[in-house]
Amino acid sequence: MADPSLRRAEDHVDEREGGPPRGRATGGGRAGTPAPGPRLRAGGFRALLRDGPPYGPTRAEFWRSPLRGPRLTSLLGAVLLGGVPVLFLTGLLSYAAYNPDLGSNDMTPGKGLLGFHLFPWPTDPPWLYRLTQGVHVTLGVTLVPVLLAKLWSVAPLFYRWPPVRSPAHALERLSLLFLVGGALFVFATGILNIQLEYAFPGSFYPLHLYGSWVFVAAFSSHVVLKLPAAVRALRGPRRGAGAPPPPPGTGEGLIAPAPAPRTASRRTLLGAVGLGSLALFLTTVGQSLGGPFRRTAVLAPHGRLPEDGADGFPVNTTAAHAGITGADTGPDWRLTVRYGDREAVLTREELLALPQHRSALPIACVEGWSTRDLDWEGVRLADLAALVGADGAPGVLVESAQRSGAFRRAALRANQVADPRSLLALRVGGEDLSPDHGYPARVVVPANPGVHNTKWVTRLGFGEV
Ligand code: HEM
Numbered sequence: 161m162a163d164p165s166l167r168r169a170e171d172h173v174d175e176r177e178g179g180p181p182r183g184r185a186t187g188g189g190r191a192g193t194p195a196p197g198p199r200l201r202a203g204g205f206r207a208l209l210r211d212g213p214p215y216g217p218t219r220a221e222f223w224r225s226p227l228r229g230p231r232l233t234s235l236l237g238a239v240l241l242g243g244v245p246v247l248f249l250t251g252l253l254s255y256a257a258y259n260p261d262l263g264s265n266d267m268t269p270g271k272g273l274l275g276f277h278l279f280p281w282p283t284d285p286p287w288l289y290r291l292t293q294g295v296h297v298t299l300g301v302t303l304v305p306v307l308l309a310k311l312w313s314v315a316p317l318f319y320r321w322p323p324v325r326s327p328a329h330a331l332e333r334l335s336l337l338f339l340v341g342g343a344l345f346v347f348a349t350g351i352l353n354i355q356l357e358y359a360f361p362g363s364f365y366p367l368h369l370y371g372s373w374v375f376v377a378a379f380s381s382h383v384v385l386k387l388p389a390a391v392r393a394l395r396g397p398r399r400g401a402g403a404p405p406p407p408p409g410t411g412e413g414l415i416a417p418a419p420a421p422r423t424a425s426r427r428t429l430l431g432a433v434g435l436g437s438l439a440l441f442l443t444t445v446g447q448s449l450g451g452p453f454r455r456t457a458v459l460a461p462h463g464r465l466p467e468d469g470a471d472g473f474p475v476n477t478t479a480a481h482a483g484i485t486g487a488d489t490g491p492d493w494r495l496t497v498r499y500g501d502r503e504a505v506l507t508r509e510e511l512l513a514l515p516q517h518r519s520a521l522p523i524a525c526v527e528g529w530s531t532r533d534l535d536w537e538g539v540r541l542a543d544l545a546a547l548v549g550a551d552g553a554p555g556v557l558v559e560s561a562q563r564s565g566a567f568r569r570a571a572l573r574a575n576q577v578a579d580p581r582s583l584l585a586l587r588v589g590g591e592d593l594s595p596d597h598g599y600p601a602r603v604v605v606p607a608n609p610g611v612h613n614t615k616w617v618t619r620l621g622f623g624e625v
């Protein structure tokens with residue numbers, strides 16, 4: 161027989177649920193021990209529906225950690241409440257940064273519906289995408305231990321018996337499926353994408369984008385439903401082992417009725433979660449800070465690459481991987497610039513003979529890594545537009561020598577073309593572009609996601625957005 165105070169906690173459950181007494185605390189003290197006696201003998205399907213199996217995780221005694229409780233769950237929830245909105249906001253900004261409403265930039269089906277918040281992505285400050293996407297990826301990675309701890313802290317609730325009590329309860333459980341499934345799905349797809357460098361099974365963008373809307377919808381209703389309880393738990397007194405049960409409506413089902421002996425304090429658990437997050441943060445953030453810090457990003461695929469040397473910055477998609485051959489970029493390479501029926505075809509020498517400009521701009525990848533400001537040299541996109549009288553064009557479709565793959569082309573908006581720092585770059589760090597960095601010519605635009613800084617450019621189609 162369990163501690164009498166635990167009976168009281170159970171009674172609260174019964175009060176709230178309005179069901180018959182469930183006797184979960186009476187079936188025998190220890191987790192995993194089949195409850196002997198009356199429950200089994202009463203047997204039958206109806207008893208099973210009412211009480212659950214005589215042993216296993218549907219029984220409160222199965223869950224023995226003395227660390228679970230509303231305060232722990234609420235503390236972890238509060239951290240997620242701080243982090244998830246920032247993740248969502250920076251994620252939406254990243255979507256906007258692609259100018260998904262332009263040309264072939266976005267392959268997401270039904271994107272119109274999700275495009276309500278879009279705005280022309282600015283070119284100032286030039287480090288904007290570096291910041292927003294660095295925060296998005298670093299914060300996402302850092303929150304993983306908190307998310308896992310939060311799920312652990314509420315694990316007994318997943319198994320509460322009976323699984324469905326009423327239509328309203330069924331709806332609530334369905335929303336939890338979207339909350340937990342959504343959280344795991346969005347975090348997993350994000351991390352897979354960083355680790356696989358775009359070699360993602362299926363299409364990452366629609367999956368991650370739609371997944372996060374589902375997750376955030378479920379998250380919002382969860383916050384509305386749980387915030388009062390969370391505030392109560394955080395304001396209320398701390399409860400040590402053996403403390404009286406909390407008042408009704410707080411934490412039933414979380415506090416173990418038959419707790420195992422305490423081997424660590426709640427503070428130790430929170431400390432371990434915090435240390436895990438700190439370790440992930442410290443081994444990830446260097447990829448966004450760049451410079452000497454890049455070496456500290458041991459968990460990031462673009463982490464440890466050194467940044468020294470003229471061309472010394474990470475490569476995303478090598479020329480070989482993109483199927484770019486020597487013939488594509490050799491002496492026969494030409495740049496076609498077109499606006500309506502006006503067309504100019506230029507060799508690299510002719511491009512080098514046009515006015516050359518310098519821009520100090522970073523590469524900032526959607527995967528979260530970015531570089532310091534690199535010293536680019538080349539022809540202004542605005543000058544190339546003027547060459548074919550495209551000054552007023554709504555934008556430009558940039559195409560590369562790459563034959564397949566989503567990033568073989570990208571559309572830029574008029575404000576990006578007009579910015580005097582936007583270049584068709586021919587050189588970086590005082591040397592010709594290397595083959596992997598886009599030789600003979602590539603786009604660099606301030607605040608542009610790296611993926612739209614197209615390499616191995618062969619054609620600029622002004623107005624073709
Ligand atoms: C990634 C985000 C989150 C996930 C996946 C998550 C998941 C869950 C799940 C599955 C439950 C159990 C619900 C049940 O079966 O009744 C729960 C309970 C709870 N959550 Fe969250 N949660 C998240 C964020 C938050 C936030 C931001 C807060 C802060 C307001 C919060 C506060 C709570 C509270 C107070 C409970 C109540 C436990 C009880 O019924 O006593 N959660 N959470």
Ligand SMILES: Nc1nc2c(c(=O)[nH]1)N[C@H]1C(S)=C(S)[C@@H](COP(=O)(O)O)O[C@H]1N2
Pocket residue numbers: 473474475476477482523524525526560561562565567568569596597598610611612613614615616
């Ligand atoms: N043609 C083409 N251009 C491309 C890519 C590509 O796959 N194909 N990758 C893009 C991505 S995702 C990034 S982050 C930058 C990286 O530039 P870097 O390899 O010179 O650092 O190039 C972009 N330009």
Ligand SMILES: [Mo]
Pocket residue numbers: 476524525526527610611
């Ligand atoms: Mo990228």
